[in-house]
Amino acid sequence: MTDQSKFEAARELFGEHPGDVLQPIKTAAEALDWVEAICTSIRVEAQGNGNLVQIRKLAEAAEYLSLEFSNWASCQYEEMHQRLHDAGVPGCDDGG
Numbered sequence: 001m002t003d004q005s006k007f008e009a010a011r012e013l014f015g016e017h018p019g020d021v022l023q024p025i026k027t028a029a030e031a032l033d034w035v036e037a038i039c040t041s042i043r044v045e046a047q048g049n050g051n052l053v054q055i056r057k058l059a060e061a062a063e064y065l066s067l068e069f070s071n072w073a074s075c076q077y078e079e080m081h082q083r084l085h086d087a088g089v090p091g092c093d094d095g096g
Helices: 003-014 018-047 052-086
Strands: none
């Protein structure tokens, strides 16, 4: 199978450019990095008897990012899972 035919097979299976298929995973990883940074800031702020308003705002930001990106990643997962299932790819029913 040539590289071009592999590319076309992936594009046909997922309905989009193979790089676009991977983008949601990269974006979710970046969002988790942001949440980690926010949580670290909350911990540091709280350890130093920090400003409770600042701690609350940081916690709200982490909560928002977690919820939004979790929902978004779940939708992306379901879409890709359905495409694999519809294409008859073996083993995809185990994770859905």
